[in-house]
Amino acid sequence: MTQDRKTFVAWLQAAPMMLVFALFFLLPLLFVTIVSAWDYNEYEMIPAFSLRGYTDTFEGCIADLPNLCTILKTYLNTLKLCLLTWGLTLLIGFTVAYFLAFHVRSKTWQIVLTLLCTIPFWTSNVIRMIAWIPLLGRNGLVNRGLEGAGLIKQPLEWLLFSEFSVVLALVHLFTFFMVVPIFNSMIRIDKRLIEAAYDAGASGWQTLVNVIIPLTKPGIVIGSIFVITIVMGDFVTIGVMGGQQIASAGKIIESRLNALQFPAAAANAVILLGVTILIISALTRIVDIRKEL
Amino acid sequence: MAKSSKINRGINRRAVLKGAAGAVGLAAGSGAITGFPYVHAADPKVLRYLGTAVNEGDEISKKCLADTGIKIEYITATTDDVTKRVITQPNSFDVLDTEYFSLRKLVPSGNIFALDARKIKEFDNITPVFTKGQLPNGKKIGDQGTAPWKVLYLEGANSKTFSKTPTEFVTLIPTVYNADTLGIRPDLIKRPISSWTELLNPEFKGKASILNIPSIGIMDAAMVVEASGQHTYADKGNMTKPEIDLTMKIMTEAKKAGQFRAFWKDFNESVNLMASGETVIQSMWSPAVTKVRSMGIPCTFQPLKEGYRSWASGFCVSKAVSGPKLDWAYEFVNWYLSGWAGAYLNRQGYYSAVLSTAKANMTADEWGYWMEGKAAVNDIKAPDGTILEKAGAKRDGGSYDDRMGAVACWNAVMDENDYMVRKWNEFIAA
Numbered sequence: 001m002t003q004d005r006k007t008f009v010a011w012l013q014a015a016p017m018m019l020v021f022a023l024f025f026l027l028p029l030l031f032v033t034i035v036s037a038w039d040y041n042e043y044e045m046i047p048a049f050s051l052r053g054y055t056d057t058f059e060g061c062i063a064d065l066p067n068l069c070t071i072l073k074t075y076l077n078t079l080k081l082c083l084l085t086w087g088l089t090l091l092i093g094f095t096v097a098y099f100l101a102f103h104v105r106s107k108t109w110q111i112v113l114t115l116l117c118t119i120p121f122w123t124s125n126v127i128r129m130i131a132w133i134p135l136l137g138r139n140g141l142v143n144r145g146l147e148g149a150g151l152i153k154q155p156l157e158w159l160l161f162s163e164f165s166v167v168l169a170l171v172h173l174f175t176f177f178m179v180v181p182i183f184n185s186m187i188r189i190d191k192r193l194i195e196a197a198y199d200a201g202a203s204g205w206q207t208l209v210n211v212i213i214p215l216t217k218p219g220i221v222i223g224s225i226f227v228i229t230i231v232m233g234d235f236v237t238i239g240v241m242g243g244q245q246i247a248s249a250g251k252i253i254e255s256r257l258n259a260l261q262f263p264a265a266a267a268n269a270v271i272l273l274g275v276t277i278l279i280i281s282a283l284t285r286i287v288d289i290r291k292e293l
Numbered sequence: 294m295a296k297s298s299k300i301n302r303g304i305n306r307r308a309v310l311k312g313a314a315g316a317v318g319l320a321a322g323s324g325a326i327t328g329f330p331y332v333h334a335a336d337p338k339v340l341r342y343l344g345t346a347v348n349e350g351d352e353i354s355k356k357c358l359a360d361t362g363i364k365i366e367y368i369t370a371t372t373d374d375v376t377k378r379v380i381t382q383p384n385s386f387d388v389l390d391t392e393y394f395s396l397r398k399l400v401p402s403g404n405i406f407a408l409d410a411r412k413i414k415e416f417d418n419i420t421p422v423f424t425k426g427q428l429p430n431g432k433k434i435g436d437q438g439t440a441p442w443k444v445l446y447l448e449g450a451n452s453k454t455f456s457k458t459p460t461e462f463v464t465l466i467p468t469v470y471n472a473d474t475l476g477i478r479p480d481l482i483k484r485p486i487s488s489w490t491e492l493l494n495p496e497f498k499g500k501a502s503i504l505n506i507p508s509i510g511i512m513d514a515a516m517v518v519e520a521s522g523q524h525t526y527a528d529k530g531n532m533t534k535p536e537i538d539l540t541m542k543i544m545t546e547a548k549k550a551g552q553f554r555a556f557w558k559d560f561n562e563s564v565n566l567m568a569s570g571e572t573v574i575q576s577m578w579s580p581a582v583t584k585v586r587s588m589g590i591p592c593t594f595q596p597l598k599e600g601y602r603s604w605a606s607g608f609c610v611s612k613a614v615s616g617p618k619l620d621w622a623y624e625f626v627n628w629y630l631s632g633w634a635g636a637y638l639n640r641q642g643y644y645s646a647v648l649s650t651a652k653a654n655m656t657a658d659e660w661g662y663w664m665e666g667k668a669a670v671n672d673i674k675a676p677d678g679t680i681l682e683k684a685g686a687k688r689d690g691g692s693y694d695d696r697m698g699a700v701a702c703w704n705a706v707m708d709e710n711d712y713m714v715r716k717w718n719e720f721i722a723a
Contacts (some may be wrong), residue, residue, distance in 0.1 A: 042710060043380055043398040056715060070719040077722070130565060139570050157499055160571070161555045240562075243555025244505040245548065247722030255507065255721075258373035259714040260380060260398060 029273075036266035045262050053267030057252075074247040075275065081163065081238065081248070082231045085170040089227050090220065092171065093178025097219075098212075100179070101186035114183065117176045129169060129240040136160040161243030169241040170231055177230070178223035185219030186212070221287045225280055232276050249275075338621050343368045343375055344390030347560070347580070348469060348606070352676060353634055361628050363621050371559075372506065379404055379611075388622055389609040394439040394508065396464055397706040399609070400453055406610040407447045407462035412623050415630040415647045416463075422697055423467045423605065423646065424459065432698050434603075438512065438530025438705035441467060441605050466626050467646040469638050470605030472696045476567060476577030480591045489513075489520035489599050492574060493547045502566055502575035505556035507717040509704050511537075512602050513576045514544050516701065520599045530705030534712055541716045545723045556721075567592055579642040582689070583681060596690040600701030607646065639663050640676050644693065666692030 039050035061069040068076070096117065104110050120128065135141050136159040143155040158164055189212065197207045213220075235250030249272045256265035342349070342365050354365040368386055370378060376395050378385060383404035391399065399405050410416045420429060423441045427433050436443075446456040447464055456462075477486050482497075492501055492513075504510045515529040518540050526536060547553070554572050557563045563581045566572045568590050577594065585592040608629070610622045628634070635645030636654035640663065645651040652660055661667035666688055673682040690696045707713055 042706070043402045056711075059715065070715075070722045074718075074722045130561075133565055133569055133571070137569050137571055239558070243502075243553070244558060245553060245556060245721065247718070251721065252718050255714060255718055257377070259507065259710065260377065261711060261714065264711075 032266045032269055035263050036270045038263040038266075040261055040263045043260060050263070051267075053261075053264040054271075056264060057267055057271065070247075071252075071271075074252060075249060077247055078232060078249045081166060081170070081246075082228055084163075084167045085174065085231050086224060086227050088167065088171045089175045089178045090224065093175050093223060094182055094216075094220070096175070096179050097182035097186055097216075100183050101189075110187075114179070117179050120172055120176065125173075125236060126240070128173075129237065132165065132169065132241065133160065136165055161241070161245065163242070163246065166238050166241045166246060169237050170234070173237065174227050174230060177226035178220075181222040181226070182216055182219040185216040189215045217287045218289050221283055221289055224283055228279055228283075229276055232279075233272065338363045339366060340364070340618070340621055340625055341366050341368055341385070341387045342390065343370065343378060343386035343388070345370065345372055345375060348390055348638075350637070350676075353637060356633055356637075357625065357628060360633070361624055363625050363628075365625070379609075383611050384613045386611055387614050387618060388625060389611060390468070390606060391465070391609060392604055392606045392704060393441045393444055393465060393467075394604075394704045394706050396444045396455075397439060400444070400447070400455070400464060403453060404612050405464060406612045406614060406619075407450050407452070407464065408466060408610060408623075408626075410461045410463045412627075413463070413466060413630070414627050415650060416466075418647045418649055419467060419630075420644075420646060420648055422470070428694055428698050429648070430694060432694070434698060435600060435701040435703070437526070437528045437701065438602075438703035440530075440703045441465075441470075465607045465609050466630070467605055467607040468629055468634070469607070469643045469645065470603065471579050471643050472601030472603045472690070472700050473576070473578060474597055474601050474690070475574055475595050476563075476582045476585075477593050477595045478567065478570065478573040478591060479593050481570060481573045486574070486595050487598050489516040489597050492517050492576075493521070493543075493552060495550070495552070497552070497574050499551050499554055500571070500573045501552050502554055502557055502563075502572045504563075504576050505558045505721070507714050508706055508710070509602075509604075510556075510576070511540065511713060511717065512702060512704060514540050516599055516602060518543055520597075529702045531707050532709060532713070534709055537709060537713050537716050541720050545720050548720065548723055583642050583675075587675070587679060587681060594689040596696070596699070600699040601690075601696065602702055602704065603697070603700040604704045637676050640674075642688075644697070648693075662686070662688060664693045666690075666695060 035045060036053050037049055037051060039046040039048045039052060057071050059069065061072060100110055100113055104113060123131075133140065137143070138155045138157065138160070140160070142159060143152075146152045147155065193211055193215075194207060197211050202210065233250045235248055235254050238246055238248040239251060249268070253265050253268045253272065256262075256268060338361075340363055342354075344367070346369050349367045349369055354367065358364055368378075372392070372395075375389070375391055376398060379389060379391070379395075379399050380402050383402075389405075396405075421427050422434065423445060426436055426440060426442045443457075444455050444464060446458070446460045447462040448454045448456045448460065450462055452462070455464075475486070475489065475492060481500075491497070492503070503513050511532075512529060515526060515532070518524055519526060519529065521543075523543065524536065524539055526532060532540065555562075555566060557566055557575070560578065560581055563575065563577055564584050566575065567577070567581070568585050568588055579594055582592050582594040608622075608626050610619070614622060630647045630650065632647075632650030632654040635647055635651030636659075638645050639651050639655060640659065642663070644664075648664075652664075655663075658670045659673065662669040662673050662682070668687050669682055669684050671684050672680045673686065675681050690699075
């Protein structure tokens with residue numbers, strides 16, 4: 001009896017979130033999936049079964065072999081950017097979190113410094129990205145500085161509107177998403193474990209590899225999920241920093257939407273969702289977040 | 294167990310009380326239990342105006358309110374989002390500011406109201422550029438692409454078919470239009486530029502740019518391909534699949550060779566690219582050139598021998614509009630064509646649809662500079678009073694007749710639009 005009531009109350013407590021989730025996430029997702037199998041013309045969706053959105057997307061994937069078709073090229077490129085961003089944000093994020101958790105003693109300073117990490121979010125996305133131009137541009141600060149120092153004669157063109165600038169902007173934006181969950185995992189590590197490792201004669205490096213990293217795994221995985229899902233779907237940053245010359249999975253969806261080809265856009269969204277879910281399920285295979293939390 | 298159930302009961306009681314209090318508060322707040330009579334205030338005249346930021350000036354809405362008592366509420370979106378909104382949410386706006394090429398998507402959707410030409414006071418004074426495809430002096434202009442006169446009339450009030458001959462049912466009342474070409478940095482190029490082929494000239498490797506809006510970008514690309522003599526299109530605004538393939542192949546090769554610094558999508562991006570010297574030659578819009586120039590940086594809206602790519606926009610009314618709102622919409626459109634707004638647009642380098650009324654609202658010197666290609670007698674000022682050009686300057690490309698007379702094609706939606714967008718994605722991915 002009381003057990004039943006307990007479960008009932010638990011369901012009741014979860015209900016608002018479940019409702020929001022079902023209404024604003026699952027239902028739209030269902031619609032997107034349904035629409036992806038519709039036909040379309042210049043101005044409207046036609047509710048008739050058609051896999052045109054998908055077949056068009058994979059156009060030339062077999063015919064053009066051994067050359068890669070557009071969609072594969074785009075995804076490889078997106079994955080590459082994603083991997084680079086993930087690697088760099090992990091490295092930087094872990095280091096920052098480590099510093100915050102183990103080197104900053106006072107709680108106040110930990111909070112102040114964590115807040116400092118949010119500085120990149122104080123201005124709008126577009127302004128932040130436009131601000132890179134005077135810095136990295138052909139006549140920007142970096143090029144001027146290097147030329148002034150006599151290190152280069154010609155301005156470096158690859159600083160802006162290149163994969164370099166895209167990764168730089170992405171890392172700048174999303175490192176914070178790594179710092180927070182990793183930091184959260186780290187401060188919950190029992191300090192006595194580290195003392196024990198020290199007493200048992202472990203070096204600093206051994207403590208890091210054998211104690212801290214395994215215990216921060218959930219934070220690392222959660223941060224990775226944040227970064228990977230955001231970067232896989234990003235088209236604004238890649239668009240602006242890549243000078244609109246670099247393809248990304250999100251960009252394809254955007255240009256399909258703008259051409260009012262909703263079913264084709266939906267098909268691409270479903271493909272992107274599938275790829276992202278694959279990556280994330282692979283990650284959660286490595287670490288069972290629910291068990292570790 | 295007993296303890297937990299007790300707590301549960303407590304929570305429940307509290308929650309019920311809270312909920313009840315909330316419901317009472319809600320009822321009081323909504324006025325449901327007050328019983329006061331409902332007072333109906335006179336509705337202010339409000340029109341929801343959906344469009345891009347380009348034409349949505351504060352001055353225009355202020356002047357309109359002062360002259361007609363109609364309050365304009367701007368809804369701002371990008372070109373593509375405006376179209377999306379008309380198709381998916383026709384009830385979310387009253388007046389629509391859009392381009393003629395979008396009509397090929399908007400009209401078949403059935404969400405556009407056919408305006409009655411007889412209720413537009415200045416309709417017969419609208420420049421023949423729109424109604425007949427010719428200049429006021431009778432010269433025919435280019436008709437490739439979605440030229441306005443092809444989509445101006447409908448066959449009937451509820452028709453979704455464009456009429457080839459004039460009828461009283463009008464889709465879009467023209468307000469503003471222009472002829473676009475390449476913008477260049479004369480101080481960095483240091484030689485005359487006279488053809489669209491220069492966009493792909495290896496001399497400007499890594500310093501060129503085009504728009505990343507497929508339906509406009511492909512037209513600029515076609516101008517380049519045709520200028521270089523590689524292909525002559527029957528209609529640049531309605532390419533065949535092989536023509537799209539060829540155009541994109543030439544552009545892709547240029548992209549792979551590093552010709553383009555970046556593609557731009559937004560007015561400010563184009564200004565930034567040019568002003569910072571990242572690009573020295575790119576497709577551009579007239580007010581963007583003016584903006585670069587007003588920053589003290591030399592920039593020319595270069596007339597080219599192959600002609601201009603033109604665009605035109607105006608007002609549609611949503612099919613959902615009826616009753617007094619429809620009358621206000623007509624009143625607003627009539628006010629817009631009555632001169633003040635036309636002069637305002639002309640002073641930014643655009644052209645107004647009814648030339649005679651705009652002329653009456655401009656000084657002879659302004660008219661001479663903007664419309665007749667004459668040297669300015671006094672300094673030329675923007676509507677907000679900043680100096681755009683010093684006395685003695687002449688407009689790039691010359692007079693209205695010179696510029697509009699040299700139009701080669703219009704922004705377009707092609708029959709093969711779907712294929713073109715796919716190829717454009719391929720080009721971006723290359």
